[in-house]
Amino acid sequence: xxxxxxxxxxxxxxxGFLTTLARQWTEAPDDxxxxxxxxxxxxxxxxxxxxxxxxxxxxxxxxxxxxGIRDSFPELNPAEIPMATAVASERVxxxxxSVGASRRSLTLRAADLLLRSLGRVAGVRDSxxxxxWTPSFLHKxxxxxxxxxQFNQWVGSQLMAGGLVQIWPGSPVSEPxxxxxxxxxxxxxxxxxxRTGAPAEGYMAGVEVRAPLTVVGDGPVGAVSQAIDRHRxxxxxxxxxxxxxxxxxxxxxxEDSPELEPGTVWHTIGYPEPEIFGFLYVHPERxxxxxxxxxxxxxxxxxxxxxxxxxxIQHPALWRHLKDGTLRSWGAKSLQESGxxxxxxxxxxxxxxxxxxxxxxxxxxxxxxxxAWTTGVQLAESVVELLRAEKAFSGENLAATYEARRRASxxxxxxxxxKDARNGFQGGLVRGMMGxxxxxxxxxxxxxxxxxxxxxxxxxxxxxxVAANELAKLCAAAQAGGRPLHDAVLSxxxxxxxxxxxxxxxxxxxxxxxxxxxxxxxxxxxxxxFRDPRLCAQCAEKTCIAMCSGQALTQGTGGVPAFERxxxxxxxACLWNCAHSPGGEQANVEFRAGAGGLHSVEN
Amino acid sequence: xxxxxxxxxxxGIVPDPLQTLEPVSSPSGPGLKNEMVLxxxxxxxxxxxxxxxxxxxxxxAGSKIWLVSLGPKAKLQQVMMTVxxxxxxxxxxxxxxxxxxxxxxSTAAALAEAIAALPGLxxxxxxxxxxxxxxxRGAGVxxxxxxxxxxxxxxxxxxxxITLRGDGSFEVLERVEGGKHQVSVCAGTPAxxxxxxxxxxEPRNNPQTGMANMRGILPALQKARTASLDANTLRYVSVSLxxxxxxTRVEKNLSPDEIAQELLQWITAx
Numbered sequence: 001x002x003x004x005x006x007x008x009x010x011x012x013x014x015x016g017f018l019t020t021l022a023r024q025w026t027e028a029p030d031d032x033x034x035x036x037x038x039x040x041x042x043x044x045x046x047x048x049x050x051x052x053x054x055x056x057x058x059x060x061x062x063x064x065x066x067x068g069i070r071d072s073f074p075e076l077n078p079a080e081i082p083m084a085t086a087v088a089s090e091r092v093x094x095x096x097x098s099v100g101a102s103r104r105s106l107t108l109r110a111a112d113l114l115l116r117s118l119g120r121v122a123g124v125r126d127s128x129x130x131x132x133w134t135p136s137f138l139h140k141x142x143x144x145x146x147x148x149x150q151f152n153q154w155v156g157s158q159l160m161a162g163g164l165v166q167i168w169p170g171s172p173v174s175e176p177x178x179x180x181x182x183x184x185x186x187x188x189x190x191x192x193x194x195r196t197g198a199p200a201e202g203y204m205a206g207v208e209v210r211a212p213l214t215v216v217g218d219g220p221v222g223a224v225s226q227a228i229d230r231h232r233x234x235x236x237x238x239x240x241x242x243x244x245x246x247x248x249x250x251x252x253x254x255e256d257s258p259e260l261e262p263g264t265v266w267h268t269i270g271y272p273e274p275e276i277f278g279f280l281y282v283h284p285e286r287x288x289x290x291x292x293x294x295x296x297x298x299x300x301x302x303x304x305x306x307x308x309x310x311x312x313i314q315h316p317a318l319w320r321h322l323k324d325g326t327l328r329s330w331g332a333k334s335l336q337e338s339g340x341x342x343x344x345x346x347x348x349x350x351x352x353x354x355x356x357x358x359x360x361x362x363x364x365x366x367x368x369x370x371x372a373w374t375t376g377v378q379l380a381e382s383v384v385e386l387l388r389a390e391k392a393f394s395g396e397n398l399a400a401t402y403e404a405r406r407r408a409s410x411x412x413x414x415x416x417x418x419k420d421a422r423n424g425f426q427g428g429l430v431r432g433m434m435g436x437x438x439x440x441x442x443x444x445x446x447x448x449x450x451x452x453x454x455x456x457x458x459x460x461x462x463x464x465x466v467a468a469n470e471l472a473k474l475c476a477a478a479q480a481g482g483r484p485l486h487d488a489v490l491s492x493x494x495x496x497x498x499x500x501x502x503x504x505x506x507x508x509x510x511x512x513x514x515x516x517x518x519x520x521x522x523x524x525x526x527x528x529x530f531r532d533p534r535l536c537a538q539c540a541e542k543t544c545i546a547m548c549s550g551q552a553l554t555q556g557t558g559g560v561p562a563f564e565r566x567x568x569x570x571x572x573a574c575l576w577n578c579a580h581s582p583g584g585e586q587a588n589v590e591f592r593a594g595a596g597g598l599h600s601v602e603n
Numbered sequence: 604x605x606x607x608x609x610x611x612x613x614x615g616i617v618p619d620p621l622q623t624l625e626p627v628s629s630p631s632g633p634g635l636k637n638e639m640v641l642x643x644x645x646x647x648x649x650x651x652x653x654x655x656x657x658x659x660x661x662x663x664a665g666s667k668i669w670l671v672s673l674g675p676k677a678k679l680q681q682v683m684m685t686v687x688x689x690x691x692x693x694x695x696x697x698x699x700x701x702x703x704x705x706x707x708x709s710t711a712a713a714l715a716e717a718i719a720a721l722p723g724l725x726x727x728x729x730x731x732x733x734x735x736x737x738x739x740r741g742a743g744v745x746x747x748x749x750x751x752x753x754x755x756x757x758x759x760x761x762x763x764x765i766t767l768r769g770d771g772s773f774e775v776l777e778r779v780e781g782g783k784h785q786v787s788v789c790a791g792t793p794a795x796x797x798x799x800x801x802x803x804x805e806p807r808n809n810p811q812t813g814m815a816n817m818r819g820i821l822p823a824l825q826k827a828r829t830a831s832l833d834a835n836t837l838r839y840v841s842v843s844l845x846x847x848x849x850x851t852r853v854e855k856n857l858s859p860d861e862i863a864q865e866l867l868q869w870i871t872a873x
Binding site for chain 2: 001047049054055056057082150153156157160161163166167168169170171188191192202204209328329517519521522523599601602
């Protein structure tokens, strides 16, 4: 198949790209620049392939400054987008350990003790201390609280109604088509194959879609992005080493819940573990998004997300609002947190990268959606410029237009300021916060030195917090198919068992059915695989299982985790939650293109 | 029976059943909360009939498939982005209200009118396909009524299979009570077949099929005529979702027989 522009992944970056391109075409449909080169007589053939079963499925709730989004939609009325509202207030809380099981340093224990003893005098309420001042770089004033699923659907509906763009969900892209260093299109995933990818009933080889330009916006763990990075490498000195898993619930508050005004935004630090940041965003109609970020710099080999999230929402400061609420939806995604340290080559012959995997996320402000959207807009403007100039989509031309636009924009300027803002976190929360403040307040001029090792090296099995002999017993039990190791370790550390109520506190498997609802089309190969089974067999900690958002990875035979494709929500956490490497930066887990995942537009 | 068929598939769209569905009352009648923003899918029963139609058409060159669907134009377009990748068809969209509560008579009248107006349709070769049941919350009679309005009296419901006999007639397997099939023989087209699940798997997504379909789908959507269904013919007294029970327990040590026994006890205790 031949098209003019092949696009991979439909997220905010691609939304910005396609919206801008389609709008320019609508304003000048007879402009010869928009005539198809591959189908004479037709307008540009622009096809976008999305892995998820729906363009609204499997993404996340966000708070964003929405500068780029508002530039594209100056008359934007949040009321037109379900679950969207303007940011009304922002607060930052330090959460004290209300359970007594958190792995706190002496510094944090002392801080907790001091705050507890001062109590309400210091403004401590419900075991939470509200920071009296927050730096401006953390603010999202004038921004929006969004469900990204609903936003994507809103954008996608307008795009498809326009007629220029075709967006095909349920179509995972397995790899780019290379010719030397140039990208000449994409290859869709094979269908009608068994788990290993071998042809089976109804086999259909992945169709090749060739195009003069391939736009890659497949997110932090996209197969096409990974393949390009393997093929071409990253720029000298760049590496994608810092990650986080964001997991959240969408909760409907009870009618008599204490008032939380739509647009309320809370950021929290300190609980359930010092490394885990949390958030609460209030949508209209008594809906809240509440969640946590579990970062790669949390060296604990038993780090996990789902159980921590359950403990998080039960912290007194949140529970007073959330108690008796109803879980409506649930979801998780990996975040590429390397910022400019992980930026790949933004373009090359026949392709351009936009969005999160292009290193656009700002690690100081914790903002990614608006930046991703804006990189898409910048690429669309550049594409139109090249079309009108009848220039090829060569690496040189794309660099002179797209990359130049990006380098001159606020996305780049702010990313530079943020580049080293997170350097301190490898040394713990306090050092990390100091580093952020230093970089933020000096606009990036001063910062702590960087020392982030490869993601697999950040996992430190020795720091379990459980006595060695007890840990050995728990490991043996987990290997024998009993309780998952991370769950047992958390209980051994003193975290209370979660009292399931079937409404808000539910088992992880129930969460797959209640809100996010996970489904995978048959006929695709397993998209999670292990490079060297011997490394898995030697691995006691199995952090990939602990961090698997959907419990799609479980103890398997011979020490190699078992993978159930039907439970995978494509968060990609396994990719960076493996402590073992067959060599280089890569871990022992492969994360390929696959279909299916979450089905919830409330995420 | 003619060797080529004109197959018209009537298929509504419904909210993706994997979403959280919440009934609400509105001035225009019962509905679902935020229904316009819920992702939609082709009615699963009708989707089976579309796949059966595609297989029949593929086996009889020269046959043609129309997909007639009534729903909001914007939602139809979204659904088509998935359905259009699976099999080839010509879309006949009718811009209408969302939801499954409109009066089946009004809906059938709109469908029959659209079908009767199809250019090139040979009624002597017509097979009217659709779902036996519907996930649209309708009364499950729309297809029958549409057939009646088109003057088609040979009607079969709960169809799982048809077998052509070579003389223009065909054998039909219809589901009946007790998990059995009733075997009927129909002399030939035209006929109405309300499909159960059929026997075919969901076709693979084929981007080439999608592109070929899309050339006709977008213009059809732009020209879709509007159907204003009579909202005053029915009054719903109450609407509720079926009660759901969820009871999860992780068991690692029970044998399959023990699990089956426990399930049996649980079911029979209801």
